[in-house]
Amino acid sequence: MDLVARHFATGRWTRFELDDEWIAAVEELEGAEDFGPDDDWVAPAFWDIQTNGRWGISFSSPELTRDQVVKIVRAQAELGTARLCPTLITAPVDATKQALETIAVACASAPDVAAKVVGIHLEGPFLSELDGYRGAHPRDAILDPDWDLFREFQDAADGRIVLTTIAPERPGSIEFIERAVSEGIVVALGHTAADGPTLRAAVDAGARLSTHLGNGIVAQLPRHPNPIWEQAAIDGLSASFIADGHHLDPSTLRILTRAKTPGRTILVSDASPLAGLPPGLYGEWAVDDSGKVVVSGTPYLAGAYPGLEAGLEMLLKSTDFSLAEAIATVTENPARLLGRTEPTLVNGAMANLVVFKHDPNGGSPFRLTRSYIDGRWALPGSSSQQGNPALD
The missing domain is CATH 3.20.20.140 (Metal-dependent hydrolases)
Structure with a gap:
C-alpha cells in the first residue's frame, strides 16, 4: 500500500510504501513546490x-x-x-x-x-x-x-x-x-x-x-x-x-x-x-x-x-x-x-504515522485527517460515531 504526502521535516512530496506494520520503502518525489491548504502531510504518530x-x-x-x-x-x-x-x-x-x-x-x-x-x-x-x-x-x-x-x-x-x-x-x-x-x-x-x-x-x-x-x-x-x-x-x-x-x-x-x-x-x-x-x-x-x-x-x-x-x-x-x-x-x-527509540519515517521503521493538513501560508496550522497505527487506519472521532466503545 502506498501513501503520498508532504514530509513533515522537508516539505517535499514523498511516497511511502507501507507493508502492514512497517515502512517498506521511502521515495522523494518531484512535485509542486508551492504549498496548498489541501495538501496532505505526514509525520510520525x-x-x-x-x-x-x-x-x-x-x-x-x-x-x-x-x-x-x-x-x-x-x-x-x-x-x-x-x-x-x-x-x-x-x-x-x-x-x-x-x-x-x-x-x-x-x-x-x-x-x-x-x-x-x-x-x-x-x-x-x-x-x-x-x-x-x-x-x-x-x-x-x-x-x-x-x-x-x-x-x-x-x-x-x-x-x-x-x-x-x-x-x-x-x-x-x-x-x-x-x-x-x-x-x-x-x-x-x-x-x-x-x-x-x-x-x-x-x-x-x-x-x-x-x-x-x-x-x-x-x-x-x-x-x-x-x-x-x-x-x-x-x-x-x-x-x-x-x-x-x-x-x-x-x-x-x-x-x-x-x-x-x-x-x-x-x-x-x-x-x-x-x-x-x-x-x-x-x-x-x-x-x-x-x-x-x-x-x-x-x-x-x-x-x-x-x-x-x-x-x-x-x-x-x-x-x-x-x-x-x-x-x-x-x-x-x-x-x-523515556529512553525509547525515537519514531521516524525511514525505510524499515514502524509504520506509525499521522496524515494531516497544514497550511504554512497562514491557514490552519494542523488538522488531523487520519492515522495509520500498528497496521490499521483510524479516522478522528470514528469510535464516538459508533456509540461509546468504552461502555459497550
Whole structure:
C-alpha cells in the first residue's frame, strides 16, 4: 500500500510504501513546490505520556476493568496517538493498586495494547497537599514519598511504571528520587510549591521533567521567584505542557517554551476521564460548553478535553516552532525522555504515522485527517460515531 504526502521535516512530496506494520520503502518525489491548504502531510504518530482516561472512565478508578483499558488504549489511534502512558492521579493506596493491576492485566492479555502502552505514569500520591498546588488531587490521599510503597505500586503494575511525578519539598523526596532513578524510573516534578534550592537539589538527584509546567499550581504567586520561573530556568529539566487553550494562554506558552527550547518541550494531552463526553456535571467534575474540565464549583482544572492535535495547533499558532520542531514535542522528545527509540519515517521503521493538513501560508496550522497505527487506519472521532466503545 502506498501513501503520498508532504514530509513533515522537508516539505517535499514523498511516497511511502507501507507493508502492514512497517515502512517498506521511502521515495522523494518531484512535485509542486508551492504549498496548498489541501495538501496532505505526514509525520510520525504521537506519543502521549500523560492521559488519564476517557468517556467517564478513569485509569485511577478501582472499578476500572480490563475491557475498558483495552478499548480506551485502542481508541487513542483516532487521536493520532500510537504510544501512551496511562496516568494515575492520587487515590487511596488500595484503589491505586487495583487500578495498576487492571492495566497490567490488560497489557498482558492483549499484545496490541501492550505495544501501545509504553509504560504507566504515576502522578501522585507524593505531591503538595496545598490548595491550588494539588489541583484535582484529593488532599486526604496525598502522602510523603515512600520507597516501599512505591515498590508495592510497581509490583501491582507488573513493573510497568516508567514515570512518576512528585513534589520535591515533601520529606524524603531527594532520597526517593535517587532511588527511583537508580532503578530506571524517570522522575518528574509537579504539583509543587518548592523553592529554587529544593528544585535544583531534585534535579541534581536525577529529576528530569516538569509535569505540565504552568499548571498544578496556586492561582496567585509572588512576582518572582516562584516555582514556575525557577523550573523554567533549570536547563536540566524538560517540561511538559497542556496546550489545550485553557491550561495556558498563548503568551505564557510562548515564553515557557522559549525558556525550555524545542528540544526540551513535550506536549501532553492530560486528557481527563471526562474527555469524549458531552458538556455537563459529572459528580465532582464538570465539562463546560467550551470543553473546559473543572472540579465542580471551583476554578481548578481537572485535566483536558482534546487530544494532542489541539496542542500542536496552539503551539504552531503561539510560538516560532517550525513544523518539524512542533512534531518532535509529541514524538522524539517524549520517546527520548523515556529512553525509547525515537519514531521516524525511514525505510524499515514502524509504520506509525499521522496524515494531516497544514497550511504554512497562514491557514490552519494542523488538522488531523487520519492515522495509520500498528497496521490499521483510524479516522478522528470514528469510535464516538459508533456509540461509546468504552461502555459497550
